[in-house]
Amino acid sequence: MTPIAVIGAGITGVTTAYALAIRGYPVTVYDRNRYAAMETSFANGGQLSACNAEVWNKLSTVIQGLRWMARRDAPLLMNPAPSWHKLSWMAEFVREIAHYRENTVETVRLAIRAREALFGMARAEGIDFDLKTRGILHFYRDETAFRKAEAVNTLLREGGLERHAVTPEEIRTIEPTLAGDYYGGFYTPSDATGDIHKFTRGLAAACARRGVRFVHDATVEAIEPGGEGAHRIHWREAGRGDTRMEDAAAVVICAGTGSRHFAAMLGDRVNVYPVKGYSITVNLYTPEARAAAPEVSILDEATKIVTSRLGEDRFRVAGTAEFNGFNRDIRHDRIQPLVDWTRAQFPGVDTDRVVAWSGLRPMLPNMLPKVGRGRRAGVFYNTGHGHLGWTLSGATAELVAEAVAAASEPGRAAGLPLAA
Ligand SMILES: Cc1cc2nc3c(=O)[nH]c(=O)nc-3n(C[C@H](O)[C@H](O)[C@H](O)COP(=O)(O)OP(=O)(O)OC[C@H]3O[C@@H](n4cnc5c(N)ncnc54)[C@H](O)[C@@H]3O)c2cc1C
Structure with a gap:
């Protein structure tokens, strides 16, 4: 055949x-x-995250993107040099703002279904991929951000996701290694992480x-x-x-x-369109560093950074979105914010053995x-x-x-x- x-x-x-x-x-x-x-599919954020199903097609994303254009360490970066590919993609992205709601609900439904299918394949074939089923925790530093997140949570729940608000005290109970000062968060117990590669x-x-x-x-x-x-x-x-x-x-x-x-x-x-992102894999080579790194996966909405604990001795931190064509150069000024963030949230994690990576997300406008x-x-x-x-x-x-x-x-x- x-x-x-x-x-x-x-x-x-x-x-x-x-x-x-x-x-x-x-x-x-x-x-x-x-x-x-x-x-x-080499070294991404590792999250199997129905909780991250919100599509980005919002006016606030466009406004935030324009504000961030002047900052080299911004989570979202746009190379202003025009190309037909980029401009046509942007125009379609803006048109899709009208479908924000239904596209978010559709994505969360698909993500819930996908997790089960993926776990099924791993079980059937005996694949070890450092799966961790400890859930994903979003945190917010101020009330405004938390209130906005409540509206998103309503949509995610409409798509069938079990996800609930947590207080700063509950954040620390869920993940005791977190050192920052938080207003509140949302926790999705059914989400997971694992090594895509x-x-x-x-x-x-x-x-x-x-x-x-x-x-x-x-x-x-x-x-x-x-x-x-x-x-x-x-x-x-x-x-x-x-x-x-x-x-x-x-x-x-x-x-x-x-x-x-x-x-x-x-x-x-x-x-x-190739939307570039970066990750660092922090090698946790001492018992102290292993104890100081989180087991629960984190999503920091303000910096758009996600984390995954991969096995005992690796901690993955990923983020940033760059509109800069097919360029895959690993830039120091884009990696440093990931290292700084890791130090601020998890002061006991040594960042002297970090492997940097960049990848291109294959992204459609909707x-x-x-x-x-x-x-x-x-x-x-x-x-x-x-x-x-x-x-x-x-x-x-x-x-x-x-x-x-x-x-x-x-x-x-x-x-x-x-x-x-
Ligand atoms: C920094 C970062 C963090 C991320 N974090 C997460 C996360 O936490 N959770 C999540 O769900 N997703 C995450 N993603 C997204 C996820 O990694 C991608 O959506 C996924 O890996 C894309 O898989 P793919 O098979 O479409 O593309 P790829 O993995 O790129 O595979 C495409 C393949 O096609 C081959 N190919 C292309 N052209 C040709 C050709 N002409 N001839 C032969 N072969 C060809 C390439 O060699 C490549 O192997 C992240 C992405 C990035 C960059």
């Missing part, structure tokens, strides 16, 4: 390959890196055991449509000059920030992923998950696999809320 081609071996590509493989489809995954999960690599190994073929070091240069949904994949092996060609029964685009380029090739518009069929037969997408790819991928993989199944078995009802 001709395989289905999955383009990209990040979290979305590998979960898609898995969902297709367990439905009995032969699958080939192509990726330009030597291993799975080497780009945005470990999970994706573990699931890729499980896929391979189930017969999925991975073609690594393979840059896909073109996808040529054939008849009846079939496609020909043109790819070039790293370090070699010649282009190879392989046939696919259908193609699923899971190429992260590369998806816009493939969509244009296939007659679709998927306006993914902040909902593109999941389902493309315009042409045999073309599918599972991409554009933005700041929530780790959180949502368990559910979107199921949705796209169902879309493939529905297309190959006409008449099958597939209830796909996000399908194109």
Whole structure:
């Protein structure tokens, strides 16, 4: 049987390959890196966070973004140099403010469903990914911020999330290592954290055991449509000059920030913009540092910083959103605020062994992923998950696999809320 081609071996590509493989489809995954999960799915914030499902399409985000433009250490940074890609994305982002409410509720529903799907995959395949099910705690330093958060909480609860307000005393009981002065917070006991890279690599190994073929070091240069949904994949092996060609029964685009380029090739518009973020992984190499680092995951709304405790000896701190094209340089002035924040909140954590990383969030203007069929037969997408790819991928993989199944078995009802 001709395989289905999955383009990209990040979290979305590998979960898609898995969902297709367990439905009995032969699958080939192509990726330009030597291993799975080497780009945005490498060292993200680690949060499986239905509590972070609020979309950013609000007038206040735009105003805050403009205010922050002059500050080099701001959580959100915009390179003012114009490009058609950036401007078209911004215009669509503003138009989507009208759908803030329903898009937030839709995202939280999807996130709740996704957590269960992801835990199911990990259980079935015995994947250790430093999962911690201690919940996620948001904190706020003043009353204004807390009151705004109450309105968001109403929407999250409407989407089915169990999440409640906590006092400063309760904050300290939930996470005793926090040293700051807080007005209040919200706690989501059902949210979790884990290492996206470990999970994706573990699931890729499980896929391979189930017969999925991975073609690594393979840059896909073109996808040529054939008849009846079939496609020909043109790819070039790293370090070699010649282009190879392989046939696919259908193609699923899971190429992260590369998806816009493939969509244009296939007659679709998927306006993914690369929104840059940074993380630091703090190595907790003494018993004192381990005791001083939090077990519960934190989300500091004012600085947009998230944290995850990965196993005993790693503490991940992530944040910032930069609109600066495909640039992945690790800038010291963007890393330093993450280090400073860690020192301020957790003074006992040593920050002399810190590994810095940057990644590009594949973000669509309405902040909902593109999941389902493309315009042409045999073309599918599972991409554009933005700041929530780790959180949502368990559910979107199921949705796209169902879309493939529905297309190959006409008449099958597939209830796909996000399908194109
Ligand atoms: C700083 C930061 C913190 C984050 N924190 C969180 C968090 O706490 N929780 C959460 O849910 N999400 C978080 N995210 C978002 C999440 O990490 C992403 O949404 C997710 O990793 C995207 O996965 P992906 O598979 O779409 O893309 P990727 O992981 O980038 O995978 C795409 C793959 O496609 C391949 N590819 C692209 N073009 C080609 C080509 N031409 N040929 C061959 N291969 C190609 C690439 O090599 C890559 O491996 C964070 C992101 C960042 C940057």
